[in-house]
Amino acid sequence: xxxxxxxxxxxxxxxxxxxxxxxxxxxxxxxxxxxxxxxxxxxxxxxxxxxxxxxxxxxxxxxxxxxxxxxxxxxxxxxxxxxxxxxxxxxxxxxxxxxxxxxxxxxxxxxxx
Amino acid sequence: xxxxxxxxxxxxxxxxxxxxxxxxxxxxxxxxxxxxxxxxxxxxxxxxxxxxxxxxxxxxxxxxxxxxxxxxxxxxxxxxxxxxxxxxxxxxxxxxxxxxxxxxxxxxxx
Numbered sequence: 001x002x003x004x005x006x007x008x009x010x011x012x013x014x015x016x017x018x019x020x021x022x023x024x025x026x027x028x029x030x031x032x033x034x035x036x037x038x039x040x041x042x043x044x045x046x047x048x049x050x051x052x053x054x055x056x057x058x059x060x061x062x063x064x065x066x067x068x069x070x071x072x073x074x075x076x077x078x079x080x081x082x083x084x085x086x087x088x089x090x091x092x093x094x095x096x097x098x099x100x101x102x103x104x105x106x107x108x109x110x111x112x113x
Numbered sequence: 114x115x116x117x118x119x120x121x122x123x124x125x126x127x128x129x130x131x132x133x134x135x136x137x138x139x140x141x142x143x144x145x146x147x148x149x150x151x152x153x154x155x156x157x158x159x160x161x162x163x164x165x166x167x168x169x170x171x172x173x174x175x176x177x178x179x180x181x182x183x184x185x186x187x188x189x190x191x192x193x194x195x196x197x198x199x200x201x202x203x204x205x206x207x208x209x210x211x212x213x214x215x216x217x218x219x220x221x222x223x
Contacts, residue, residue, distance in 0.1 A: 004156070033210065043157075043200070045210035056209045090156050097209065100145050104156030 002027065004105035006091050012111045018079040021108045025072050025093030032074040033102065034066060037088040046089075049074055050097055078110075086112045115140040115205050119214035126221050129190045134217045136201030137183040146184050147211060148177050149200040157200055160186075191221045 005024040013019050025032050034046040045058035049068035066076040072093075078085055088109050092102040116139045126132055138146065145164055149157035161170045163179040170177050174195065176187040186199055198218045202211040 035213075042215045043202075043211075043213035045212075048209055058210065092156075100147075100162055100204065101159050102147075102211065103159065104149075106154070106156050 004091055004093050004103055006089075006105035006108050008108060009106070010109045010111075012113065013081050014113050015081055015083060017081050018077065019081060019110060020075055020077045021089055021091075021110075023074045023076075023091030023093075023105060025074070025091075026103055029093035029095050029103070030072050031094045031097055032068055032072065033092045033094075034074070034076050035090045035092065036060075037090055037107070038086075043090070046076065055097070081112045083112050086110060115203060115208075115212040117201055117203055117212055117214035119199075119201050119217050121217060122215070123218045124220070126188075126191055126219070128192055128221055128223050131187070131189045131191070133188070134186040134199055134219070135183060136186070136214055138201075138203050140203050140205035140212075142206045143203060144206070145204045146179055147202040147204070148175075148184070148186055149202065151198045151200055151216070160199075188219070191219075193221045193223050195219065196221045 007022045031050045033048040035043045037043045048056040052068045063079045068074045088107040090107045092104045094102050118137045120135045147162050148160040151157045161177040166181045168179050174189050178185050198216045200216045202213040
C-alpha cells in the first residue's frame with residue numbers, strides 16, 4: 001500500500017513569488033492535514049481538510065491556503081513568499097476524522113531566497 | 114493554550130544502554146498523546162497513542178507510559194538503528210490538530 005506522497009520534494013523560490021505544494025493521501029484516507037516544520041518552531045498545524053472542506057485552521061496568515069479535491073488529494077498554496085516561509089511542509093492523512101492515527105509524507109522542503 | 118515540553122533536547126547512548134525520554138504536557142482535556150519517530154529527511158512515523166493515565170504500550174525495544182502530567186518513552190537495550198528524533202504530540206479538547214513538542218534527538222553509538 002503506497003504511503004502519503006508529496007511533490008515536489010524540494011523547491012527554491014524567491015521572495016514575493018507564490019508556490020503550490022501537492023499531497024496524495026493513502027488510498028482510502030479522506031482526511032488530510034498540513035504542518036509546517038522549522039528548526040525554531042518545530043511542527044505547527046496549518047489546516048485540515050475532509051470531504052473537500054476545510055475543517056480546521058491553524059494560526060497562520062491568509063497567505064497560506066489550501067484545498068482538497070474529490071479524490072482526497074490536496075494542495076496548499078503560499079502567496080507572496082517571505083524568507084520566514086522557508087520550512088519543511090508536511091502532509092498527513094488519516095482514514096477519517098475519528099481515526100486518530102496520522103500518516104505523514106516525507107514533506108516538501110521549501111527554500112525562499 | 115496547550116503546551117508540550119520534551120526533554121532532554123538531545124541524548125547520546127551507547128548501544129545497549131537503556132534510558133527514558135520525557136514529554137510533559139499542559140492541556141485542557143487530553144484526548145490522546147502520540148509518539149512519533151522522525152528520521153532525517155523523512156516525515157514523522159507513528160509509534161504509539163495513549164489515551165488515559167496508567168496506560169502503557171510496547172513495540173520492540175520501545176515502551177510508552179502515560180501519567181496525568183507526562184509521558185515517558187523507555188528505550189531498552191537500544192541499537193544504532195534506533196537513532197532518530199522522537200516527537201511527542203497531544204490532541205486536546207475539541208481540537209482536531211496535534212500540538213507537537215520540539216523533540217528529543219537520540220543518537221545510539223555502536
